[in-house]
Amino acid sequence: MRRRGSWDIGDAPGLGWLGMPTNAVRALLIVNAAVFILQTLVLLAGNLVRGDAAWHSLFDRVFGLSGGGLRSGMVWQLGTYMFLHSTNILHIIFNMLALWMFGREVEEWIGARRFLQLYFTGGLVGALCWLAFNWHGHAPLLGASAAVYAVCIAFATLVPERPITMLLFFIVPVTMKAKWWAWIAVALVAYASVVETGGNIAHLAHLGGVVVGYVFIKWLGWGESSRFVETLQAAARPVTRLLEERQRRKNMPPEEFISTQVDPILDKISREGIHSLTREERRILEQAQAKMKERGQEPPPSSAARR
CATH class of the missing domain: 1.20.1540.10 (Rhomboid-like)
Structure with a gap:
């Protein structure tokens, strides 16, 4: 053994x-x-x-x-x-x-x-x-x-x-x-x-x-x-966890990705402005746009549309 x-x-x-x-x-x-x-x-x-x-x-x-x-x-x-x-x-x-x-x-x-x-x-x-x-x-x-x-x-x-x-x-x-x-x-x-x-x-x-x-x-x-x-x-554990989380997000269906990952970020933009976003949050938004383009859909609504 x-x-x-x-x-x-x-x-x-x-x-x-x-x-x-x-x-x-x-x-x-x-x-x-x-x-x-x-x-x-x-x-x-x-x-x-x-x-x-x-x-x-x-x-x-x-x-x-x-x-x-x-x-x-x-x-x-x-x-x-x-x-x-x-x-x-x-x-x-x-x-x-x-x-x-x-x-x-x-x-x-x-x-x-x-x-x-x-x-x-x-x-x-x-x-x-x-x-x-x-x-x-x-x-x-x-x-x-x-x-x-x-x-x-x-x-x-x-x-x-x-x-x-x-x-x-x-x-x-x-x-x-x-x-x-x-x-x-x-x-x-x-x-x-x-x-x-x-x-x-x-x-x-x-x-x-x-x-x-x-x-x-x-x-x-x-x-x-x-x-x-x-x-x-x-x-190395924080880096490992970050890479695992990115891979998990990459494999999410677009609908789940929008509801669990993107919507909270858009709410944050509405409250605090786009300059409050972290680098990882900006990366998530870019990933969302790519997912929507793959499916031929419009990207998630901007902060202005949600206000």
């Missing part, structure tokens, strides 16, 4: 490390692999035809993320960069292995739609964190690492007590709880973000993914309570 606020590790889906990937994870694995194959073919074709990597470099500049690219209007880079990887095959192997290992269970917990929201939000926020310090650069950012970090941290937030075995230096097996692995990863990423100013590893993007992975799961109300996220949720 899934519960809000606390977790029993025995309740977690037992997919096993060798299980088949879930729907969203499978789709992401396939797309990333297909794009990597395309990158490789572009590189090979360029070497055969031109004798250099110019085509591949152009491909990365167009679809990888850079401040220069965004300034040139290539806004699609915010989405496409996370499907490109370095020609070093270890880059994509480690990302896809982590996505496969941890993403399946996260998707089982939160569903495919929310999993994709988590994945792409992690990639987008990671991109923005990186751009904040690389806006004037032209070297492209490539890779799904920020999105994958979001998934891994989401896993550790959902099942913090889960024992995970990793191969240290690819040789020594080390078993720790998921939350401790997560803390180690966060510490390393934070340290690298501050210390390593050079190189081509986008630690700031990784850090953005880390934040998204934690906040996203807490925002859904799962895991241990978080005062920070509860404060964010409380601040």
